[in-house]
Amino acid sequence: MTPEHTEQPRSQAVSARILVVDDEPRLLNTLASLLRQQGYDVTAATGGRRACELIDQHPFDLALLDLRMADVDGFDVMAHLAKCQPDCGAVVVSGESAFTAVSRALRRGALDYIRKPFDPEELLATVESVLSQQSLVRAHEHIQMRLEKSEALHRYIVNSSPDIVFMLDEDGHFCFVNHKVESLLGYTPAELCGKHFRHVLDDRDVARGMYALQGPGISADNPRTLEVRLKTRGSRRATRHFEITAFPVDPQTWPPSSNLAGEASGKTARYYGIARDVTDRKEAEAFINFQAYHDLLTRLPNRALFKDRLELAITQARRNQQKLAVMFLDLDRFKIVNDTLGHAMGDRLLQAVTHRLTQFLRKGDTLSRFGGDEFTLLLPSIHSHDDAKHIAKKLIRALRAPFQLGEHEVFVGVSIGIAVFPEAGSTMDQLIQSADIAMYHVKARGKDGYRFYSESMSVDTASRLSLERDLRLALERDELKVYYQPQVCSQSNRIVGLEALVRWQHPERGLLYPGDFLPLAEETRLISQVSERVLDRACKDVGRWIRSGHPDLRLAVNLSPVQVEHPRFVETLMQRVQAHQFPPENLEIEITENVIMSDLEQISQKLRELAAFGVRIAIDDFGTGYSSLNYLHRLPIHTLKVDQSFVKAIRSGEDGACIVNAIVAMAHGLKLEIVAEGVETDEQLDYLRSLGCHQVQGFFYGPARPPEDINRLLGSWPARVASF
Numbered sequence: 001m002t003p004e005h006t007e008q009p010r011s012q013a014v015s016a017r018i019l020v021v022d023d024e025p026r027l028l029n030t031l032a033s034l035l036r037q038q039g040y041d042v043t044a045a046t047g048g049r050r051a052c053e054l055i056d057q058h059p060f061d062l063a064l065l066d067l068r069m070a071d072v073d074g075f076d077v078m079a080h081l082a083k084c085q086p087d088c089g090a091v092v093v094s095g096e097s098a099f100t101a102v103s104r105a106l107r108r109g110a111l112d113y114i115r116k117p118f119d120p121e122e123l124l125a126t127v128e129s130v131l132s133q134q135s136l137v138r139a140h141e142h143i144q145m146r147l148e149k150s151e152a153l154h155r156y157i158v159n160s161s162p163d164i165v166f167m168l169d170e171d172g173h174f175c176f177v178n179h180k181v182e183s184l185l186g187y188t189p190a191e192l193c194g195k196h197f198r199h200v201l202d203d204r205d206v207a208r209g210m211y212a213l214q215g216p217g218i219s220a221d222n223p224r225t226l227e228v229r230l231k232t233r234g235s236r237r238a239t240r241h242f243e244i245t246a247f248p249v250d251p252q253t254w255p256p257s258s259n260l261a262g263e264a265s266g267k268t269a270r271y272y273g274i275a276r277d278v279t280d281r282k283e284a285e286a287f288i289n290f291q292a293y294h295d296l297l298t299r300l301p302n303r304a305l306f307k308d309r310l311e312l313a314i315t316q317a318r319r320n321q322q323k324l325a326v327m328f329l330d331l332d333r334f335k336i337v338n339d340t341l342g343h344a345m346g347d348r349l350l351q352a353v354t355h356r357l358t359q360f361l362r363k364g365d366t367l368s369r370f371g372g373d374e375f376t377l378l379l380p381s382i383h384s385h386d387d388a389k390h391i392a393k394k395l396i397r398a399l400r401a402p403f404q405l406g407e408h409e410v411f412v413g414v415s416i417g418i419a420v421f422p423e424a425g426s427t428m429d430q431l432i433q434s435a436d437i438a439m440y441h442v443k444a445r446g447k448d449g450y451r452f453y454s455e456s457m458s459v460d461t462a463s464r465l466s467l468e469r470d471l472r473l474a475l476e477r478d479e480l481k482v483y484y485q486p487q488v489c490s491q492s493n494r495i496v497g498l499e500a501l502v503r504w505q506h507p508e509r510g511l512l513y514p515g516d517f518l519p520l521a522e523e524t525r526l527i528s529q530v531s532e533r534v535l536d537r538a539c540k541d542v543g544r545w546i547r548s549g550h551p552d553l554r555l556a557v558n559l560s561p562v563q564v565e566h567p568r569f570v571e572t573l574m575q576r577v578q579a580h581q582f583p584p585e586n587l588e589i590e591i592t593e594n595v596i597m598s599d600l601e602q603i604s605q606k607l608r609e610l611a612a613f614g615v616r617i618a619i620d621d622f623g624t625g626y627s628s629l630n631y632l633h634r635l636p637i638h639t640l641k642v643d644q645s646f647v648k649a650i651r652s653g654e655d656g657a658c659i660v661n662a663i664v665a666m667a668h669g670l671k672l673e674i675v676a677e678g679v680e681t682d683e684q685l686d687y688l689r690s691l692g693c694h695q696v697q698g699f700f701y702g703p704a705r706p707p708e709d710i711n712r713l714l715g716s717w718p719a720r721v722a723s724f
């Protein structure tokens with residue numbers, strides 16, 4: 001049974017339960033039978049005590065009481081009744097006619113007073129009237145109770161809503177706000193009621209908010225929905241995002257006199273609505289949007305956003321007949337850091353580089369991470385090439401300073417290609433490509449600098465592309481050859497070593513020299529494959545000659561910086577040497593001072609490992625590079641190769657001759673072997689002999705030759721090379 005059923009009032013008088021109380025049995029019976037005849041459910045009690053007992057046991061709708069009774073009088077019965085059954089009405093039927101008695105009975109709660117002897121009709125009319133009044137009171141109480149419950153239910157629903165529920169008056173002042181506003185914005189409803197909604201609306205959204213409310217066409221079928229930022233209490237800058245739906249209040253269903261208790265201001269509500277907190281969604285959207293257009297590591301715009309901004313900048317530059325510059329930046333030596341210190345350090349380096357670069361940018365410039373270690377920079381309005389040059393120089397200088405990555409001090413540089421609109425291209429793709437080509441030319445000329453794009457660079461690029469394709473084919477078709485140039489003992493004229501020098505037998509262009517294709521091989525990273533071929537071939541050829549009776553014959557091989565910088569350089573080299581069963585002590589690797597100085601710590605370690613393995617180390621082109629004599633005695637170096645330029649100077653008696661003197665003297669002091677390169681004349685040879693230079697190499701004894709020629713030469717060993 002539902003509570004409504006249990007709380008239903010006893011509406012019909014015919015079923016009313018009536019307690020009749022008198023201590024005079026005759027009168028009691030008369031009264032009881034009169035009422036029973038009318039269909040009432042009558043219980044008779046002889047005397048007040050019995051009446052109280054019955055009141056304790058049964059529910060009644062009405063009690064008819066005598067006042068004066070011997071045991072317990074009518075007043076006490078009324079008192080007991082009021083205590084035990086407050087809803088039961090009482091009517092006094094008494095012979096007492098004194099005003100005080102009547103007045104006292106009515107004050108104690110009697111609903112009516114009938115004098116004995118009573119008129120049956122009057123009594124029945126009174127009973128019926130009292131019962132019907134009681135029924136009305138009960139019905140009213142029931143309705144009141146249901147209203148209160150309903151009101152509590154709706155209040156609960158409104159205040160438990162996950163959204164802010166509000167009502168506004170005609171001018172936009174809050175008439176009502178639910179409690180949710182407190183947890184979402186920090187205001188109590190009472191604080192907001194009477195305030196204009198501008199009070200919580202972010203300044204940037206006020207105009208839209210006003211229009212939404214006061215603009216035309218708002219109706220119940222056409223509510224206003226808009227997204228706005230609402231200010232939280234305390235901090236004016238903290239806002240949250242809300243989706244607001246506002247409806248007009250229908251005056252028919254919401255009369256102006258209506259009022260809401262508690263949070264209501266009492267003003268006439270014209271609008272109501274809900275404000276849903278969509279901050280999480282907005283933040284997720286913003287993050288997704290950020291991710292789509294930014295590089296998460298550096299937080300810079302990505303390629304897509306850069307292109308977008310460049311497109312816009314080109315349109316503006318064209319309209320205003322202005323110049324703009326696109327720079328393509330590629331970090332030098334980034335790969336080395338990444339390969340040797342690991343990707344985490346590589347990432348830190350990119351972040352540090354970004355930090356430095358952004359310090360030189362103006363508002364409106366766009367620096368983007370284009371991918372890997374490549375950045376692009378858009379300078380949307382420049383007056384001349386000088387502006388771009390000025391910035392490029394600053395960036396280069398900034399990145400030249402060392403980076404501290406944990407305990408490692410790292411040096412990187414940057415190569416910058418610059419394309420200026422409109423000369424270097426009129427479209428976004430053309431400008432980026434031109435800047436890329438210009439950057440590539442910086443790399444080809446030794447990195448760490450800048451160049452402006454010029455048309456001639458594109459021609460170079462076309463031929464470079466075809467050469468790159470040909471070089472890949474050359475590796476497949478085994479077109480790379482190894483030639484050998486003897487290294488000769490200056491005293492005995494005997495061949496003590498052979499320098500392996502690569503050649504390319506190009507099917508159309510004939511025999512190509514290293515200078516024609518090695519720079520390209522380095523840039524395209526094909527150098528590793530080229531070097532592998534040369535080493536394999538040389539180990540086979542020279543190994544064969546060693547085994548055929550020339551056990552001391554030395555093989556000198558040139559190594560490229562890319563090879564040496566590779567983290568697995570030592571391991572790979574050793575594996576190859578072992579695979580060919582080539583004696584490591586017969587191998588001499590030639591590296592330049594620049595390679596050593598690019599990362600002294602790392603390279604020293606690698607050289608020590610190789611030296612421990614038995615491999616000899618020679619410094620090639622000694623005296624021409626980044627000289628720091630300090631490393632000579634700290635590294636396991638066996639040979640210094642005097643650069644050709646110094647040897648050539650001997651003939652003309654230039655300063656170079658003095659340098660040769662110094663290098664030879666120093667090599668003697670450090671107990672290093674010395675090989676003079678590029679010896680072409682008797683004069684040079686004699687001079688070097690007189691200095692005590694151990695070995696010489698050059699056209700005087702002949703250029704590098706294919707293995708067949710060397711084979712022939714060695715066949716007559718220990719022949720003098722002069723016959724070569």
Ligand SMILES: Nc1nc2c(ncn2[C@@H]2O[C@H](COP(=O)(O)O[C@H]3[C@@H](O)[C@H](n4cnc5c(=O)[nH]c(N)nc54)O[C@@H]3COP(=O)(O)O)[C@@H](O)[C@H]2O)c(=O)[nH]1
Nearest residue numbers: 500501502513514534558559560620678679680697698699
């Ligand atoms: N990583 C690799 N580098 C290599 C390899 N093979 C060669 N190289 C490098 O290319 C540079 C040029 O080599 P190349 O054109 O072969 O020139 C060498 C000699 O032909 C030349 N030479 C020798 N004697 C004379 C001479 O009397 N006069 C004269 N004008 N030139 C002469 O010198 C070059 C050898 O120089 P060096 O290496 O310094 O001993 C070359 O420098 C290599 O670095 C390779 O396989 N891998």
